[in-house]
Amino acid sequence: MKRYVQVAVFALMAAAPMLAQQAPAGWKMRVDRSKEASDPDANGAIKFVTMGSGFHATNPQAAVYWNPANKASGNYTLKGTFVLQKPSGHNNYYGLVFGGADLEGAKQQYLYFLVAQDGTWLVKMRDGEMTSMISPKAPNDAIKKPGADGKSTNNLEVRVLADKIDFVVNGTVVGSTPKMGTADHTNGIYGIRVNHLLEVHIAGFGVSK
Numbered sequence: 001m002k003r004y005v006q007v008a009v010f011a012l013m014a015a016a017p018m019l020a021q022q023a024p025a026g027w028k029m030r031v032d033r034s035k036e037a038s039d040p041d042a043n044g045a046i047k048f049v050t051m052g053s054g055f056h057a058t059n060p061q062a063a064v065y066w067n068p069a070n071k072a073s074g075n076y077t078l079k080g081t082f083v084l085q086k087p088s089g090h091n092n093y094y095g096l097v098f099g100g101a102d103l104e105g106a107k108q109q110y111l112y113f114l115v116a117q118d119g120t121w122l123v124k125m126r127d128g129e130m131t132s133m134i135s136p137k138a139p140n141d142a143i144k145k146p147g148a149d150g151k152s153t154n155n156l157e158v159r160v161l162a163d164k165i166d167f168v169v170n171g172t173v174v175g176s177t178p179k180m181g182t183a184d185h186t187n188g189i190y191g192i193r194v195n196h197l198l199e200v201h202i203a204g205f206g207v208s209k
Contacts, residue, residue: 024050026069030103032062034196039090041196054081054203057194064097064110066191072098072207073187078158080192080205084117086150088197091116095156100189111185112193113158113167119143121174123167125182134183135167135175142172155204160186 029048034041042060049056057065072078078098093114100110107128115121121143123135144152157168165183167175177183190207194200 022050023048024055024067026067028066028068028104030064030108032064034061051201052203054201054205055192056199056201057192058199059194059196062092062193062195064103064191064193066097066100066103066189068189070190070207071188072160072190074160075162075209076160077208078160078190078206079156079208081153081155081203082115083201083203084146084152084154085199085201087117087146091118091120092195092198093122094194094198094200095192096158097191097193098158098160098188099186100191101185103189103191109185110188110191111183113156114193114195115143115154115156115169117146117152119145121167121169123175123177123183125185127182132182134177138175140169140172140174142169142174144170 029046031046044060046061046063047058048065078096080096082094093116095112095114097110097112102108103110108126110126111123112126113123120137120139122137125132125134144154146152155170159166159168164176164179165186166173179186192202
């Protein structure tokens, strides 16, 4: 009997990592392949799985992840804690997507607030195959860079208010933009973007009013 119990416990322990790393139910992915010969994607398949109470993204290629049920409108705060597992050979960005629409179609549209390993941040808008800059790349001391272990943890927030949008890293407002023009498309699907050559863990992801 004792031997049976030990075998059963071992089997459960072996199965646990597999159960904890399944594709998140209801989530979708759109791959954004590199078109630059000087900055190619890596080989291999993208992996986006549940891990603990969060998600884990391994990205040879860039991708956007979202659940169509996750929508926000009006005034809201979108949050996520991003743990970069190791730096890539050059700067690549990761962070929050919001105001999304038609994410699987030719007329995809979304805003995105991203940070990189060099301590910079930016905000852009995707409209079909085109992108436009809302807040250009800028450094900020609030953004954590990889430590001796190669990891960095950054808590990102997008605070959508009646007349502006605040972009927050680790409790510090790194920038704001008036809620007008291209930056006025804040109602819609929210999600995650991770660029190529990165491995990132995401926790505490969600929206509050």
